[in-house]
């Protein structure tokens with residue numbers, strides 16, 4: 001119970017790895033606010049946590065809307081009286097079409113940056129006043145090793161995930177003054193439902209062959225780094241990227 005009585009918000013908690021972060025944070029004792037653009041799915045995650053004996057609420061929040069992220073922060077404060085942890089997990093990933101960089105549609109580029117970068121900025125500026133007041137906060141931004149590998153045909157996604165690390169580096173020094181930690185978790189290929197469906201076994205096999213550990217990462221494998229960075233054990237860690245990829249890139 002490393003996070004007993006802490007209050008955590010997870011974005012993109014309706015589907016995929018965000019569901020596992022929510023369940024694991026709850027298992028570590030946190031009260032979890034599950035949000036997603038798919039509100040019904042976020043509610044379902046919260047219900048699952050409550051059914052397992054945890055404390056959670058779930059509702060719709062589109063991270064591209066500052067009105068939504070402000071409402072997400074106020075609702076969390078109203079319900080639980082503080083905001084300790086923000087897991088910035090929501091992103092467009094498999095939903096983005098792949099292809100040569102010069103054939104990428106401008107509207108897809110714009111939408112990718114809006115969700116995968118502006119979305120993080122919105123969430124951070126919405127929770128920040130509460131974290132600043134309590135002089136405590138742990139912000140964890142989810143990135144991807146694709147930007148370290150230089151993966152082709154995913155220009156928008158890879159660029160946005162490099163941006164997540166840049167954003168982490170830029171915000172961490174500003175928020176340190178208020179004892180708020182800002183770090184990134186950089187994931188390798190993970191068997192979320194959407195990744196399995198879109199990429200298939202062959203793609204996972206290729207990654208496995210390049211990894212030190214010859215098995216695919218599960219959503220549960222991603223949770224330990226998030227719990228650690230959300231915990232008081234990470235008190236003096238900020239502006240860092242923790243790579244969780246089974247030994248694919250060395251950083």
Ligand SMILES: NC(=O)c1ccc[n+]([C@@H]2O[C@H](COP(=O)([O-])OP(=O)(O)OC[C@H]3O[C@@H](n4cnc5c(N)ncnc54)[C@H](O)[C@@H]3O)[C@@H](O)[C@H]2O)c1
Nearest residue numbers: 012015016017037062063089090091144187189190192194
């Ligand atoms: N699965 C992988 O292999 C992998 C690898 C590296 C990084 N990641 C990152 O991990 C995170 C989760 O990945 P996943 O595979 O579970 O993805 P996913 O597509 O299965 O889930 C993403 C969630 O984000 C939500 N979402 C999308 N747009 C939103 C918006 N505007 N506002 C709020 N919620 C929104 C979706 O509804 C969905 O529930 C993402 O940030 C992704 O980039 C995943």
